[in-house]
């Protein structure tokens with residue numbers, strides 16, 4: 401394939417194992433390294449790349465590659481971060497989509513702009529954060545979001561979306577629906593509210609407060625707590641391939657929840673503002689006896705049943721077979737269909 405512009409970095413038959421946190425083997429027929437919004441427009445205008453189907457890849461920490469990828473893979477490597485504005489009630493921080501998310505969180509704290517500490521150590525890039533509205537320890541991206549810039553993959557036109565336009569939901573946004581595969585996010589702006597207030601309502605953070613007796617932790621302390629909790633309970637993809645939580649926590653009606661509690665009084669559940677109940681998917685999987693089990697070289701993490709892992713040399717097909725077997729047992733026992741969180745390709 402000939403490049404329209406020498407500036408576009410195009411690779412043929414690019415191995416993807418290093419580009420996905422599960423460490424799954426797959427090859428991209430064509431991979432383009434995208435370093436700017438202008439690169440995205442060059443791809444759109446390119447005589448061959450422009451017409452081809454495309455898959456946008458950030459850090460690959462929320463994908464399961466089950467096969468070689470025929471779509472043109474756009475590997476997002478847009479860098480840059482700055483304070484875009486400072487007002488009496490907020491710092492507005494802007495970052496390129498290819499920046500590492502955790503490095504951004506640490507950098508904002510170093511600059512004295514707190515607010516992202518509960519979202520520390522989430523792997524992946526800034527540009528992917530709005531796609532599934534990343535969340536952890538009582539905070540979702542949507543609560544710290546100002547706006548984002550993107551490029552339409554059909555027209556090459558630049559777009560700017562505010563929070564309402566992104567239609568954020570639980571691990572959900574417009575980028576998983578109407579705009580799926582249609583828009584490349586090139587930059588994100590975050591609103592860090594002043595004065596800063598810690599978010600400590602999550603059970604494991606409440607425990608840290610109780611253990612340490614520190615009832616007024618600063619943002620750096622919350623960051624350290626979140627990192628310590630995560631390191632203890634989640635496998636590091638560098639040593640044990642995984643994509644974090646494999647299933648979303650299912651939401652059921654209050655009546656269905658009462659029914660399950662009747663049979664399984666221990667079921668972990670949280671009330672939602674609309675009266676429905678969110679169930680802990682990890683608990684449901686554990687209750688079906690999956691913790692520590694394997695199918696081929698794919699397994700269920702010993703410390704957290706919600707995390708599926710690559711025990712070494714697993715294929716995407718093995719991961720999907722394991723995931724389906726788990727879905728079937730959870731459905732058989734609880735009548736609940738677990739929905740995968742990562743994108744299965």
Ligand SMILES: Cc1cc2nc3c(=O)[nH]c(=O)nc-3n(C[C@H](O)[C@H](O)[C@H](O)COP(=O)(O)OP(=O)(O)OC[C@H]3O[C@@H](n4cnc5c(N)ncnc54)[C@H](O)[C@@H]3O)c2cc1C
Pocket residue numbers: 421455456457458459460461462463476497522523524525526527528529531532533534535536575583584585586634635636637642643644645743
């Ligand atoms: C150990 C571990 C822990 C995790 N913990 C959490 C957690 O606590 N909370 C949480 O929410 N998630 C968690 N995740 C999931 C993952 O880290 C997030 O979903 C993250 O935002 C994915 O970023 P990425 O750059 O790796 O995206 P990728 O995996 O590369 O892509 C994910 C999706 O986003 C799309 N995408 C990526 N970049 C762009 C872009 N610039 N424009 C448009 N679309 C794009 C892709 O096409 C794909 O559909 C965890 C994962 C791991 C491995």
